[in-house]
Amino acid sequence: MSIQARRERERAERERLIVTAARELAESEGWDAVTTRRLAAEIEYSQPVLYSHFKGKDAIMAAVAIEGCADLAAELRAARTSAADPRQALAAVGAAFAAFADRHPALFDAMFVHAVDLPFATPEAPAALQEAFGELREAVRPFAHDDDLGTLTETFWSGLHGLMTLMHGGRMRREDHEKRLALLIDRFAH
Amino acid sequence: MSIQARRERERAERERLIVTAARELAESEGWDAVTTRRLAAEIEYSQPVLYSHFKGKDAIMAAVAIEGCADLAAELRAARTSAADPRQALAAVGAAFAAFADRHPALFDAMFVHAVDLPFATPEAPAALQEAFGELREAVRPFAHDDDLGTLTETFWSGLHGLMTLMHGGRMRREDHEKRLALLIDRFAH
DNA sequence: TCCGATGGCTAGCAGCGCTAGGAACGAGGT
DNA sequence: ACCTCGTTCCTAGCGCTGCTAGCCATCGGA
Numbered sequence: 326m327s328i329q330a331r332r333e334r335e336r337a338e339r340e341r342l343i344v345t346a347a348r349e350l351a352e353s354e355g356w357d358a359v360t361t362r363r364l365a366a367e368i369e370y371s372q373p374v375l376y377s378h379f380k381g382k383d384a385i386m387a388a389v390a391i392e393g394c395a396d397l398a399a400e401l402r403a404a405r406t407s408a409a410d411p412r413q414a415l416a417a418v419g420a421a422f423a424a425f426a427d428r429h430p431a432l433f434d435a436m437f438v439h440a441v442d443l444p445f446a447t448p449e450a451p452a453a454l455q456e457a458f459g460e461l462r463e464a465v466r467p468f469a470h471d472d473d474l475g476t477l478t479e480t481f482w483s484g485l486h487g488l489m490t491l492m493h494g495g496r497m498r499r500e501d502h503e504k505r506l507a508l509l510i511d512r513f514a515h
Numbered sequence: 516m517s518i519q520a521r522r523e524r525e526r527a528e529r530e531r532l533i534v535t536a537a538r539e540l541a542e543s544e545g546w547d548a549v550t551t552r553r554l555a556a557e558i559e560y561s562q563p564v565l566y567s568h569f570k571g572k573d574a575i576m577a578a579v580a581i582e583g584c585a586d587l588a589a590e591l592r593a594a595r596t597s598a599a600d601p602r603q604a605l606a607a608v609g610a611a612f613a614a615f616a617d618r619h620p621a622l623f624d625a626m627f628v629h630a631v632d633l634p635f636a637t638p639e640a641p642a643a644l645q646e647a648f649g650e651l652r653e654a655v656r657p658f659a660h661d662d663d664l665g666t667l668t669e670t671f672w673s674g675l676h677g678l679m680t681l682m683h684g685g686r687m688r689r690e691d692h693e694k695r696l697a698l699l700i701d702r703f704a705h
Numbered sequence: 706t707c708c709g710a711t712g713g714c715t716a717g718c719a720g721c722g723c724t725a726g727g728a729a730c731g732a733g734g735t
Numbered sequence: 736a737c738c739t740c741g742t743t744c745c746t747a748g749c750g751c752t753g754c755t756a757g758c759c760a761t762c763g764g765a
Contacts (some may be wrong), residue, residue: 361722371745373724382722437686438628445686472698476691480674480698483681487673490680496627496635497673501666508662508670512702551753561714563755572753 340378342368345515348389349414351431356386356439386435393432394453401460405427411467416510418464419485423506426489433493437486458482477513484509530568532558538579541621546629571630576625577633583622584643587615591650601657606700608654609675613696616679623683627676636669658704667703667705674699 346367350359361382365372379385404421408414426433435441444450462478469477488505491497497505536557540549551572555562569575583591598604616623625631634640652668659667678695681687687695 349692362720372655372722373746374744376723377743402615425622434722437681438684440684446688476694477698479681479687479691480678480695480702483677483687483695484670484674485677486681487675487677488670491627491669494628494630497669498636501669504663504666505670505673508667509673512670550751552751562753563715564713566754567712 336378339374340372343378343385344388344392346473347385348392348432351389351435352429356431356434383441386439387441389432390435390439390441390443391451393429393436393451394451394457396429396432397422397436398453398457398460401457401464405460405464411464412514415464415468415514416507418461419481419506419510422461422485423502424487424494426485430493434473434491438490460473465513481509481513484513526568529558529560529564533565533568533575534582536579537575538582538622539552541579541625542619546621546624559661561695573631576629577621577631580625580629580631580633581641581643583619583626584641584647586619586622587612587626588647588650591647591654595650595654601654602704605654605658606697609671609696609700612651612675613679613692615660616675616683620683623679628680655703671699673705674703 338392343364347359347364350364350424351368357491359382361375364385365375368374375385400421404417405414408417417509421440443454445454459477461482462474465478465481466474486501488497494500533554537549537554540554540557549572551562551565554575555565558564565575571577590611591608594607595604598607633644635644648668651672652664655668655671656664678687678692678699682689682692
C-alpha cells in the first residue's frame with residue numbers, strides 16, 4: 326500500500342521533472358534543441374522513459390503549454406486588477422500579454438503557435454487556458470457594448486497574437502512595437 | 516554562345532519546376548510532405564540537384580513564399596479597387612486576405628509563419644511583398660487620420676494575421692470567423 | 706580524335722521520433 | 736529461505752530527415 330504510494334509519488338515527480346526540463350531547455354535554446362535524446366540526458370534517464378509518461382514529443386509540449394497558460398493567466402490578472410479604470414485595464418492586459426510573449430517566446434509558441442491537440446475553444450479546454458482567456462474577456466467587457474463579448478475578446482486576442490508572432494518572425498520592426506500596441510488598444514477602447 | 520544560353524534557359528526552367536512542384540505538393544499535402552527526396556522524385560531528378568539551385572529546403576520555401584506574395588497582392592488589389600467607398604474597400608481587402616489564407620494555408624504559412632530569412636520590413640524586401648503590404652496600406656489610409664500610416668497598417672495586418680493563424684491552429688471556432696472579421700473591420704474603419 | 710570541364714548520380718553521414726526485446730530488480734507465495 | 740512472477744528501465748535499432756562527398760559519364764573545344 327505505502328510502497329505503491331511512494332512509487333506513484335516518485336513517478337509523478339519524474340513527470341514534473343520531464344516537463345520542467347523541457348520547458349527550461351526550450352526557453353534557453355528553443356524547441357529545436359529539445360530532442361527526445363537531449364531531454365532524456367537532461368533528466369538522466371533513457372529515452373524510452375519519456376514515452377512511458379507521454380505519448381510523444383507533442384504531448385510533452387502540450388504539458389509545457391498548459392504550465393505556461395497558468396503563468397500567463399496570473400500575469401494578466403495582476404495587470405488587470407491593478408489598473409485604475411477600464412481603459413488602463415485594457416492597456417495593462419495588452420501590455421502584459423505582449424511582455425509575456427516577449428519574455429517567453431518558446432513557451433508562447435508551444436501555447437499558441439505550435440500545432441497541438443489541446444482542446445481550445447470548448448468547455449474541455451484546460452482550466453488555466455480558460456482562466457487566461459477570462460482575464461482578457463473581463464478587460465474587454467467594458468467596451469463590448471452591443472457586440473458579443475466572447476467574439477470581441479477573440480478578435481482582440483487575435484490582434485495581440487498577430488502583433489507578437491509577426492514581430493518574433495522578423496516580419497515587423499521591433500522599434501515600432503509600442504506604437505502598434507498603443508494603436509491596437511486605441512481601436513478596442515471605445 | 517547560344518549553347519550556353521540554352522543551358523541557362525533550361526536551368527531556369529528547372530528551377531521554376533522545383534518551385535512549382537514544391538508549392539503544389541505543399542498545398543495538397545502540407546509542408547510535412549515536402550521532403551527533399553519526395554520533391555526530387557516529383558521533378559524526376561536526384562536529390563542533390565535541388566542543392567545546386569537552392570541553399571537548402573528553407574530557400575525553396577522562401578521562393579514559394581515570394582510567389583505567394585505576388586498572388587496575394589493581386590487579389591488584394593482586385594478587392595480594393597472594386598469597392599465603392601473606403602469602408603467597403605477596407606472590408607473587401609480584409610475579406611480577401613482572410614480568403615487567401617483560407618484557400619492556401621500552406622502558402623500562407625511559408626509567407627507569414629515559417630521562420631524564413633527573407634527581408635521583410637526593409638527596402639530590400641521582395642517587390643511582391645511590398646506590393647501586397649501596399650494594398651493593405653492604401654485600404655487603411657482613409658482611416659489613419661493623425662496616426663502613422665505604416666504603423667497602423669502593420670497593426671491592422673496583425674489583426675488579420677492573428678485571426679487566421681489562431682483559427683487554423685484550432686484555437687478559435689471556425690463558425691465565428693465572419694463575426695470576428697466584421698468586428699476587426701469595425702474597429703479600424705473610423 | 707583526344708582532353709578537360711561541367712553536371713548529375715550513387716551512396717552515405719549524422720541526427721530525428723519512436724519502439725521492440727531483453728536484463729535486472731523487487732514483491733509475494735510456498 | 737527460495738523461487739517465481741511482474742514491473743521497470745535500458746540497449747539497440749528502424750525508418751525517416753536534410754544535406755554532402757566523391758565518382759562517372761557526357762559533351763564542347765582544340
